[in-house]
Amino acid sequence: MKKTLLKASVLGGLLLTMVAPMDSMGQSADRRTSISIYGSNIQARTNLRNDMWDMSNGSWGGGLGINRYLSPSFDLSLQLNYFNLEQDGSYNINGGNGAMRFEDEVGTANLGLKLKLNNGKILKEDAFVQPYLMGSVGAQYASVEAYYPTGATPATYDEGIFRMNFAGGAGLGFRISDGIGLFVQSTLNYPTTDLLDGIKYRDSDELNDRYLQHSAGLTFSLGKAKDTDGDGVSDRRDKCPDTPAGVQVDKDGCPLDGDKDGVPDYQDKCPTEAGSAALEGCPDRDNDGVRDSEDECPDQAGPAATRGCPDADGDGVADKNDKCPDTPAGTRVDASGCPLVVDRDGDGVNDDVDRCPDVAGSAANMGCPGLDAADSTYMARVPKIEFEFNRAVLKKTSYPTLDRMSTMLAKYPHYNLRISGHADHIGSNEYNQELSVRRADAAKSYLTNQKGVASDRIITEGFGEERPVAPNTTSAGRAKNRRAEFRLFIQ
CATH class of the missing domain: 3.30.1330.60 (OmpA-like domain)
Incomplete structure (x- = not known):
């Protein structure tokens, strides 16, 4: 059988020129491009014999996928395949019969669209099991060599066939990591030729040749997901994309918050007790704006000036220490909360109400001297x-x-x-x-x-x-x- 390196080179060149960035199972919105490598078992049905679903009579091959993420539901994939296809048996066609055999070298390039079921509606996008359906269309080149007797003189068929190829099928992906996926898939291929076995019925346009392709392989995502804040969670999944460097985050990229009070641990002055953002994550039982750890009266509301304790007359001395709890508003007091009587200018107007405490005046003039x-x-x-x-x-x-x-x-x-x-x-x-x-x-x-x-x-x-x-x-x-x-x- 003639196997020429020239044909293989031409086929390889043809397939590589059709390569463009597409998508497959290992990639995602974070890493949109991937490459798949896989091995395939080919089970053909021809005019000579039907070997579909018969692994023992299958042929083996391999392929390369170049893939591109389009959306949560759809990927685009370029599948490049090469395999040998061979069968032997007997025929009785067009008045001739006998034993025959054929061997093909086949290369295909199919551009396909995948419908992913792990699209966030049926399964999560990062689910471990990722089922999908796919359909594709492309080109097939087959170097066909067939041998069959025709009476005393054997005949051979040796041609190169370039035709369109249609395929459809389903597969399962398995997420190994963010960058690596394992997949198995089966597709039914319909090339637009009836000569894969070198046999064609006279006066018939029916296309009987088709084959199943069962594949298994690995998908490797290319590139690196964008992670602006460097916390290990990609920007697309990061709900807190501006986390400061070095801060520990959860799976959503947000700073850890052990007490679940809405204040991240790295900013929480009381990381083991639920509190409020206004008090840097610390609790305040009496809601007076003074954190309990600094509140001398944690169960009684009071101002910060008296360390959270009540001050009924507002003189700056807590009621528990105030010996004069009813001092009029504005009166200057001593440490015990009692009025501090001082009149530096001796005009009879105490300094706490004297608008001119260093110049003698009159009470009628608020402690200031009047006009001459x-x-x-x-x-x-x-x-x-x-x-x-x-x-x-x-x-x-x-x-x-x-x-x-x-x-x-x-x-x-x-x-x-x-x-x-x-x-x-x-x-x-x-x-x-x-x-x-x-x-x-x-x-x-x-x-x-x-x-x-x-x-x-x-x-x-x-x-x-x-x-x-x-x-x-x-x-x-x-x-x-x-x-x-x-x-x-x-x-």
């Missing part, structure tokens, strides 16, 4: 300044008043100044409101920029046309209403 008679009389007239019509521009006649305000602020450092802007009635309410604010700000700018008064000692506000001091029916009255007023106050 001249300044008090001046401020009683509610000093004011005026502006240009429809503008936040000071009239020059306003400068002396602003200079007096600057002098008084320097003289009374415990006082602040409130400037109220106003407008006449011409224009909309919204416009006049905005204009009045700009006028107050203009007066403030004069004091801070020209006189050096600290900005935080001046508060501005605007009242628009709401508070006229003169009728808006005359130009003189409207001019008076375009103003800013001043009041000194103690913060």
